[in-house]
Amino acid sequence: GGLTSLGLLALTGSLAGCGRQNEVQLPAAPTAALPIPPLADSRVEDGVRVFDLAARPGTMDLLPGFPTPTAGFNGPFLGPTLRASRGERVRVRVANELDEATSVHWHGMHLPPEMDGGPHQPVAAGDTWEPEWLIDQPAATLWYHPHPHGETQRHVNLGLAGLFVVDDQDTPAGLPGEYGVDDVPVIVQDKMVGEEGGFLLDTSGNEIGILGSTLLVNGARNPFFEVSSQRVRLRLLNASTARTYNFGFADSREFALIASDGGLLASPVPLASIRLSPAERAEIVVEMAPGETIMLRSGRVELGAVAVPAAFGGEDEFDVLELRAAGELAPSPPVPGTLARIERLRVEDAAGLRDFRLADRKINSKEMDMGRIDEVVRVGSTEVWEVRNTNPYPHNFHVHDVQFQVVSIDGQDPPPELGGLKDTIYLEPRRVYRIIMRFEDYTSAKVPYMYHCHLLLHEDEGMMGQFVVLEDGEPVPAGIPATDH
Numbered sequence: 477g478g479l480t481s482l483g484l485l486a487l488t489g490s491l492a493g494c495g496r497q498n499e500v501q502l503p504a505a506p507t508a509a510l511p512i513p514p515l516a517d518s519r520v521e522d523g524v525r526v527f528d529l530a531a532r533p534g535t536m537d538l539l540p541g542f543p544t545p546t547a548g549f550n551g552p553f554l555g556p557t558l559r560a561s562r563g564e565r566v567r568v569r570v571a572n573e574l575d576e577a578t579s580v581h582w583h584g585m586h587l588p589p590e591m592d593g594g595p596h597q598p599v600a601a602g603d604t605w606e607p608e609w610l611i612d613q614p615a616a617t618l619w620y621h622p623h624p625h626g627e628t629q630r631h632v633n634l635g636l637a638g639l640f641v642v643d644d645q646d647t648p649a650g651l652p653g654e655y656g657v658d659d660v661p662v663i664v665q666d667k668m669v670g671e672e673g674g675f676l677l678d679t680s681g682n683e684i685g686i687l688g689s690t691l692l693v694n695g696a697r698n699p700f701f702e703v704s705s706q707r708v709r710l711r712l713l714n715a716s717t718a719r720t721y722n723f724g725f726a727d728s729r730e731f732a733l734i735a736s737d738g739g740l741l742a743s744p745v746p747l748a749s750i751r752l753s754p755a756e757r758a759e760i761v762v763e764m765a766p767g768e769t770i771m772l773r774s775g776r777v778e779l780g781a782v783a784v785p786a787a788f789g790g791e792d793e794f795d796v797l798e799l800r801a802a803g804e805l806a807p808s809p810p811v812p813g814t815l816a817r818i819e820r821l822r823v824e825d826a827a828g829l830r831d832f833r834l835a836d837r838k839i840n841s842k843e844m845d846m847g848r849i850d851e852v853v854r855v856g857s858t859e860v861w862e863v864r865n866t867n868p869y870p871h872n873f874h875v876h877d878v879q880f881q882v883v884s885i886d887g888q889d890p891p892p893e894l895g896g897l898k899d900t901i902y903l904e905p906r907r908v909y910r911i912i913m914r915f916e917d918y919t920s921a922k923v924p925y926m927y928h929c930h931l932l933l934h935e936d937e938g939m940m941g942q943f944v945v946l947e948d949g950e951p952v953p954a955g956i957p958a959t960d961h
């Protein structure tokens with residue numbers, strides 16, 4: 477009897493009238509087994525690994541009697557995990573079965589700009605788009621999500637997102653690697669569920685976007701996972717639109733951070749917690765004793781010199797995923813002491829230093845303009861970018877096409893968790909971040925790559941810029957040809 481349980485629901489939120497809905501505080505749900513996004517089927521055609529992804533509408537049951545409208549790839553919510561190896565060519569047949577245009581961006585992937593799936597590659601309702609590229613980067617947990625101009629927050633919030641796991645030959649033996657068994661995707665999103673079941677797009681309570689009180693992990697509330705081995709690897713993705721998390725275990729046990737956005741760290745970093753802002757990933761390995769149960773949580777998060785941390789979700793705490801160890805666990809080898817060889821880019825080799833100031837909804841005082849080229853980069857060059865958030869509230873910074881390394885924060889070495897490859901970095905207010913990256917292979921004077929804040933409200937409202945990668949000496953075009961929307 478669904479409707480009776482409605483009486484247990486408390487209503488919160490401050491928005492009254494005007495037909496606007498309050499956020500519903502869902503009662504603690506009976507826990508469910510963690511859904512594991514299926515590995516996407518693929519076939520090899522003429523040496524190319526081909527995947528099919530269809531974006532389509534769906535529903536989810538959160539509020540009895542009020543189905544929640546959602547969207548997903550190949551299913552009602554989220555999407556399958558695409559998986560391919562370095563050196564393979566891949567093609568994805570993206571079918572848009574929504575009733576509006578969208579796009580699919582391969583977040584963290586090094587690939588030609590016309591395959592990038594940003595705002596210049598919209599896929600109209602009913603159309604398909606078939607990007608193809610060579611996987612040429614280290615093993616990593618990447619992801620995909622829509623990036624339509626001005627609509628990214630809404631599309632991602634509906635559930636359009638999935639993982640893209642890259643494998644390579646250099647990954648050392650000994651890391652847990654059986655998908656869904658001891659190598660487990662953990663996609664975390666907060667939602668504001670409205671009185672009629674829908675995900676609210678209410679960004680009026682603060683400066684940064686949607687901060688919901690309902691947590692979905694791979695699309696499930698309060699899930700548990702049955703651990704069958706001594707060590708388990710969690711691939712954490714913050715797929716929220718605005719919220720930053722601070723992941724750790726309820727008993728404060730140490731875990732090994734083995735990878736950041738762009739792949740394995742040089743060596744594992746022992747940590748008790750890891751902060752992830754929207755779009756950031758972390759792979760962690762945790763050890764368990766037979767029969768024990770531990771809770772992966774998100775605790776209070778240090779957001780830097782933020783005016784009122786509570787207003788930006790800094791005080792919120794969530795249970796994320798309960799890990800239940802079996803009475804007998806298969807032995808796992810210890811985490812290797814050396815994980816990857818990361819070629820350190822050297823500041824002395826950098827062609828120059830560019831400045832990026834994030835404030836309000838602008839970067840360097842400019843709002844996103846699809847027709848404007850903001851930065852021109854030369855192919856093969858190494859650059860240092862100096863990035864800062866001059867607002868008293870959170871922003872982060874994401875660069876397409878490349879993985880960067882953090883040179884310094886306020887002139888100091890970065891902490892070890894920021895010592896590997898990154899494509900997105902949280903910007904504590906008023907600190908100066910220097911990042912270094914090399915722009916390889918792909919050039920185009922007509923199709924730009926993006927850099928932006930990955931708090932999706934900010935991105936949609938204009939906190940984004942465009943860069944082109946040109947051959948040496950290639951003339952700079954006046955602008956970007958218009959994209960048909």
Ligand code: C2O
Nearest residue numbers: 581583755874926
């Ligand atoms: Cu994950 Cu330009 O985005």
Ligand code: CU
Nearest residue numbers: 871929931934
């Ligand atoms: Cu921002």
